[in-house]
Amino acid sequence: xxxxxxxxxxxxxxxxxxxxxxxxxxxxxxxxxxxxxxxxxxxxxxxxxxxxxxxxxxxxxxxxxxxxxxxxxxxxxxxxxxxxxxxxxxxxxxxxxxxxxxxxxxxxxxxxxxxxxxxxxxxxxxxxxxxxxxxxxxxxxxxxxxxxxxxxxxxxxxxxxxxxxxxxxxxxxxxxxxxxxxxxx
Numbered sequence: 497x498x499x500x501x502x503x504x505x506x507x508x509x510x511x512x513x514x515x516x517x518x519x520x521x522x523x524x525x526x527x528x529x530x531x532x533x534x535x536x537x538x539x540x541x542x543x544x545x546x547x548x549x550x551x552x553x554x555x556x557x558x559x560x561x562x563x564x565x566x567x568x569x570x571x572x573x574x575x576x577x578x579x580x581x582x583x584x585x586x587x588x589x590x591x592x593x594x595x596x597x598x599x600x601x602x603x604x605x606x607x608x609x610x611x612x613x614x615x616x617x618x619x620x621x622x623x624x625x626x627x628x629x630x631x632x633x634x635x636x637x638x639x640x641x642x643x644x645x646x647x648x649x650x651x652x653x654x655x656x657x658x659x660x661x662x663x664x665x666x667x668x669x670x671x672x673x674x675x676x677x678x679x680x681x
Contacts, residue, residue: 504589515571
């Protein structure tokens with residue numbers, strides 16, 4: 497499988513995992529499985545990308561991707577990622593990578609405990625400050641995606657000649673989508 501497809505599929509699984517962990521649809525049962533998914537994705541996705549013939553890495557990613565979707569479903573941040581992907585002709589995994597840090601920051605106060613556990617899995621020192629911990633996790637996700645070879649927003653827009661500000665779109669749209677779904681609980 498080409499590296500780009502591996503990265504995009506893996507980041508989609510990461511988005512399913514994290515969006516449920518920080519959102520309103522998680523519970524003790526799903527959290528246990530999704531934290532295991534996060535651990536596997538964080539460890540094995542870089543290996544699967546760098547060593548495409550490594551069957552253990554692919555097996556671990558397959559397990560994580562399946563369980564992220566089966567136990568998480570399709571979270572709300574995906575609505576924004578789908579809009580960005582279709583509007584700007586960006587792969588789904590790359591669109592998820594663009595939205596995911598904003599999702600984590602949006603739920604900083606609501607999901608402090610789960611964000612702190614995510615930080616620990618990612619090797620980040622927890623400060624106890626919800627906003628700082630969420631920002632550290634969001635930044636780690638951004639770096640993780642870049643290290644896997646996903647293009648930045650600026651690069652994609654420059655290559656395609658877009659002058660739109662996708663980050664601004666995401667930061668304005670995401671709270672509307674999230675707050676709308678939260679109001680339906």
